[in-house]
Amino acid sequence: MDLVALINEQIISLELSAESKEAAIKIMADKLLESGFLSDRDKYVEAVLVREQKGSTGVGFEIAIPHGKSAGVKRSALAIAKLNEPIDWQSLDDRPVKMFFLIAVPQEQAGDEHLKILSSLSRKLIHEEFRNQLLAAKTPTEIIDIIKTI
């Protein structure tokens, strides 16, 4: 799974300010819409929030991977946001989230693609060096370069 193919500089936010996880997800969904990944922003946001209600997507290490498969998605994407102030994500370890990865997958591709993106991303995030480099990155280009190399 080539994660870089799912990312562009317009869907990376390095200084996101949001009061809640819902607000943060909506801001990044707007960016996905502007970049042409979504056909129906509200439909996609609803899928992500419904999924979030079934159980937090906080995976520990102050990271969350919210995701939604929806007919409102035109093509698969991975949006990335670093938060100015950590926000509560109801993670199992109770720690607030500093960085999240928002996955969008079209409804018809949902099954396997979804799992492959999650696994590929997890295999990178499990490395502390990768997480630290992302947290230290100053530009969207840097973020993409780190994902390419690790």
Place this chain on the structure above:
Amino acid sequence: MLTKNATIRNQEGFHARPAQKFVELASKFTAHITVKKLDGAETDGKSILGLMTLELSKGSTISIQADGVDEEKAVDSLIQLVENKFGEE
């Protein structure tokens, strides 16, 4: 130390939500828990991110290993969770 095998039966595999349910249950036991794939990859059974790295789809076989005073109860409970599709379809 005790090890038993289980097969992933839910349609979408061992993705984020099953991983969370697994970790919630695993964390109730003091035993150290390791989840292994047949190809040799293994991870801490109390780490959501770790479990997601295994890319377990429907039909995959895993072995669940527990080491500690409550290892028997831990392995049996976790095997049951996996075999029951994590309570979802």
